Amino acid sequence: DTGVSQNPRHKITKRGQNVTFRCDPISEHNRLYWYRQTLGQGPEFLTYFQNEAQLEKSRLLSDRFSAERPKGSFSTLEIQRTEQGDSAMYLCASSRMRDRVDGYTFGSGTRLTVV
Amino acid sequence: SQQGEEDPQALSIQEGENATMNCSYKTSINNLQWYRQNSGRGLVHLILIRSNEREKHSGRLRVTLDTSKKSSSLLITASRAADTASYFCATDEGGTDSWGKLQFGAGTQVVVTP
Numbered sequence A: 001d002t003g004v005s006q007n008p009r010h011k012i013t014k015r016g017q018n019v020t021f022r023c024d025p026i027s028e029h030n031r032l033y034w035y036r037q038t039l040g041q042g043p044e045f046l047t048y049f050q051n052e053a054q055l056e057k058s059r060l061l062s063d064r065f066s067a068e069r070p071k072g073s074f075s076t077l078e079i080q081r082t083e084q085g086d087s088a089m090y091l092c093a094s095s096r097m098r099d100r101v102d103g104y105t106f107g108s109g110t111r112l113t114v115v
Numbered sequence B: 001s002q003q004g005e006e007d008p009q010a011l012s013i014q015e016g017e018n019a020t021m022n023c024s025y026k027t028s029i030n031n032l033q034w035y036r037q038n039s040g041r042g043l044v045h046l047i048l049i050r051s052n053e054r055e056k057h058s059g060r061l062r063v064t065l066d067t068s069k070k071s072s073s074l075l076i077t078a079s080r081a082a083d084t085a086s087y088f089c090a091t092d093e094g095g096t097d098s099w100g101k102l103q104f105g106a107g108t109q110v111v112v113t114p
Helices: none
Strands: A003-008 A010-013 A019-023 A031-035 A045-050 A054-059 A065-068 A075-079 A086-095 A110-114 B005-009 B009-014 B019-024 B031-037 B043-050 B055-060 B061-068 B071-076 B085-092 B108-113
Touching: A003 A045, A003 A086, A010 A019, A019 A031, A019 A065, A019 A086, A019 A110, A031 A075, A045 A065, A045 A086, A045 B055, A054 A065, A075 A086, B019 B108, B031 B061, B043 B071, B071 B085
Parallel strands: A010 A110, B009 B108
Antiparallel strands: A003 A019, A019 A075, A031 A045, A031 A086, A045 A054, A065 A075, A086 A110, B005 B019, B019 B071, B031 B043, B031 B085, B055 B061, B061 B071, B085 B108
């Protein structure tokens, strides 16, 4: 297992288009988190899952954003009708509840540019 | 909204010197974690300190936590050029055994020159 994998690494889209990102967590990790990070800022929480259940969503996650984690494995984050303000790095992380000593393991992120 | 605030925002030091950065937060926490981020990459977990702990060490890293002052510090000793990165504190505000969302600060950008 090589860590948390995010695809694509970069995405350029026109305003108004829909985009979908994928995250493959570490296989034994049952929690999966999505964050958004803009330049010069720390990551902002969007949502997280325990297995397939979405446990919490941020107010940042407007109705244009939806996240799923079918079967508790990989997760997708979809943004509909993209706006220029959606341009950011979207980070996925996973963690294992059992030991909880290692913190989150983050992926390398998907950089979204809305033009 | 971001819970933690790091200080300073930026730090420039020479190799071999120590780097200290601080984090303040507003609410009670379950634990506090420090992460490192190299430019344009994902974050890497460095160390976790629980609310009932006061100090932890990991290699050249030393973290302290003062819950009465709602603050933490990260010390990197004998810094190296490879330590150049942004450092973030993150707080877990959840109840017992939370591991829910983490609230990140805006980070301290550290530059270590040879």
